Amino acid sequence: MVSTEGLVPITRAFLASYYDKYAFPPLSNEVSRLSDQMYAMAVELLSGSPTTPEESLLVQEAERQPPHKVDENMWKNRERLEEILFLLEFSHWPTALQQKPIVEDAELGSALGRLQAKFKSTLKNLEDFQAKNSEFVFNTVMTYMPQDFRGTIIRQQRERSERNKQAEVDALINSGGSIRDKYALLWRQQMDRRRQLAELGSATGIYKTLVKYLVGVPEVLLDFIRQINDDQGPMEEQRQRYGPPLYSLTRMVHNIHLFLYVLWQHLNSRTLQKYEITSLEEAADVYTSEFERYIKFIGEVFSNSPFFITAEDAGTMDSRKADDYKEINVPAGDIHEVSLTVESLNSYIAWDFLVVQGKLNQDIGFSVECTDLSGRKTLILPYRRYEADQGNFCTCVSGNYKLIWDNSYSTFFRKVLRYKVDCIPPVAESALAND
Structure with missing residues (x-):
């Protein structure tokens, strides 16, 4: 054990x-x-x-x-x-x-x-x-688990349960059940396995007789x-x-x-x-x-x-702020934009996102553009559809950088987007020298 x-x-x-x-x-x-x-x-x-x-x-x-x-x-x-x-x-x-x-x-x-x-x-x-x-x-x-009769009993229970499940599938097929019927049964059996696992954790159900023995677990x-x-x-x-x-x-x-x-x-x-x-x-x-x-x-x-x-x-992980990531709905036919103002050259703009939920197409359009101080607009990252993406780039001009998630191609279905973006300023030369 x-x-x-x-x-x-x-x-x-x-x-x-x-x-x-x-x-x-x-x-x-x-x-x-x-x-x-x-x-x-x-x-x-x-x-x-x-x-x-x-x-x-x-x-x-x-x-x-x-x-x-x-x-x-x-x-x-x-x-x-x-x-x-x-x-x-x-x-x-x-x-x-x-x-x-x-x-x-x-x-x-x-x-x-x-x-x-x-x-x-x-x-x-x-x-x-x-x-x-x-x-x-x-x-x-x-x-x-304790390596004694308790583990042996649980293994025997599992083996008996799996034999019974297979016999149930065989009986369905032999009686003329369809493939659809077979997989409906297989999924019910999978749910039964989950229930049995939870029962083992709670010492209930088929494992109720083991309650007094599970004290050492x-x-x-x-x-x-x-x-x-x-x-x-x-x-x-x-x-x-x-x-x-x-x-x-x-x-x-x-x-x-x-x-x-x-x-x-x-x-x-x-x-x-x-x-x-x-x-x-x-x-x-x-x-x-x-x-x-x-x-x-x-x-x-x-x-x-x-x-x-x-x-x-x-404790360390759970104390990390959940605000690292945001989750938003992007309605059908709409876009979501995040603007970052960059004052220092050689800053890094980074992103990490995924489509948590969407209908039919599990992707969303994404692009990045920059408007410099003179008002000139430049496409940094061309439009492309992604299910998920991580990336970054080093800025070469000051200005406003816009990250755009585009669901305008969807007529009916919203997308649930989970994302994190950040602008990381350049490390000072003096700091590098002291490393």
């Missing part, structure tokens, strides 16, 4: 400081472009005929804002990947495609085979990531596992920091699935166009590479993330 003496559960402020060392490189701009293209192509196909209930449901899901929780997004991506692979199986191709001569459609068959291989590999990597992360959290918690461990998944607990920092790019990928895989499903429904009454498969392959290439890059990155962040810190570290 590892000692927790002098330790407290990790705080959100400490996680923010820890995550500062792990900035996720922004997603490719192709994610947003190709995601929108998949959605637009699906809608165009649907415009020529009445939509079925399933098509309407898929359109609604594609237009809905992705879930806020990181793990729920992971399950949503996994569900969509499995749905896509189901459609790519030969037995689920449209009848018109199945009946075409192999020689005539060798190129098409090859393209669909490549798509299937890419999505299958990404699904396997996601499954491995989830299994590894779940095992890591459980084993880390168990290293702080460090209180700090019970506090941690009780609060780890609170909506506004430490993990909220993770959701705000790394959620936006994941939300974009969730939206993209929704749109890929939507387009493929609608395309398959219409191919018995129309001819498959070459550009449709080409566009689908291009979207698949970008999605699978970017999603695998994301889960590799987030896996490294998780594996190095601490669970406990010293009380001194917690």
Whole structure:
């Protein structure tokens, strides 16, 4: 049993400081472009005929804002990947495609085979990531438990629970349950795991019989596992920091699935166009590479993330002013500006921001301009859309510097922006000389 003496559960402020060392490189701009293209192509196909209930449901899901929780997004991506692979199986191709001569459609068959291989590999990597992360959290918690029969009982409870969960999934599939039904069940089971973890921290529920035995378990461990998944607990920092790019990928895989499903429904009454498969392959290439890059990155962040810190570290972090960052709503069709007056040359203007919440597109336009003392305006940083960005530059003229966040391209949806900006004056030569 590892000692927790002098330790407290990790705080959100400490996680923010820890995550500062792990900035996720922004997603490719192709994610947003190709995601929108998949959605637009699906809608165009649907415009020529009445939509079925399933098509309407898929359109609604594609237009809905992705879930806020990181793990729920992971399950949503996994569900969509499995749905896509189901459609790519030969037995689920449209009848018109199945009946075409192999020689005539060798190129098409090859393209669909490549798509299937890419999505299958990404699904396997996601499954491995989830299994590894779940095992890591459980084993880390168990290293702080007494290494006696109490730990053995808890492990047995978990193993029995996981066997029962798998049997429940198998029974659903064998009775003809759909992929949608399967993942609704898997998410309920995930919520059950969270409840069990909280029960372990509170010594209630299935762990009630262990109450008198859990006396020897460090209180700090019970506090941690009780609060780890609170909506506004430490993990909220993770959701705000790394959620936006994941939300974009969730939206993209929704749109890929939507387009493929609608395309398959219409191919018995129309001819498959070459550009449709080409566009689908291009979207698949970008999605699978970017999603695998994301889960590799987030896996490294998780594996190095601490669970406990010293009380001194917690006090230091929690005492840091929350006003380092501001959070504001940028309405649809509007902008938000921050002006900084610079009097000293060689000052540094720095910024750090992310889109905490937005509908459909998880990004916002950003640019920086300067108006010098003579009134001349200069563009310092050209307009570009970001999910998050950190940067700085050294000023070469005195004047007014304006940082502009632009949501004017959005017709309906606001963006919640979390940001910090600062103007750092130059270090005096005398100070440098004394270092």
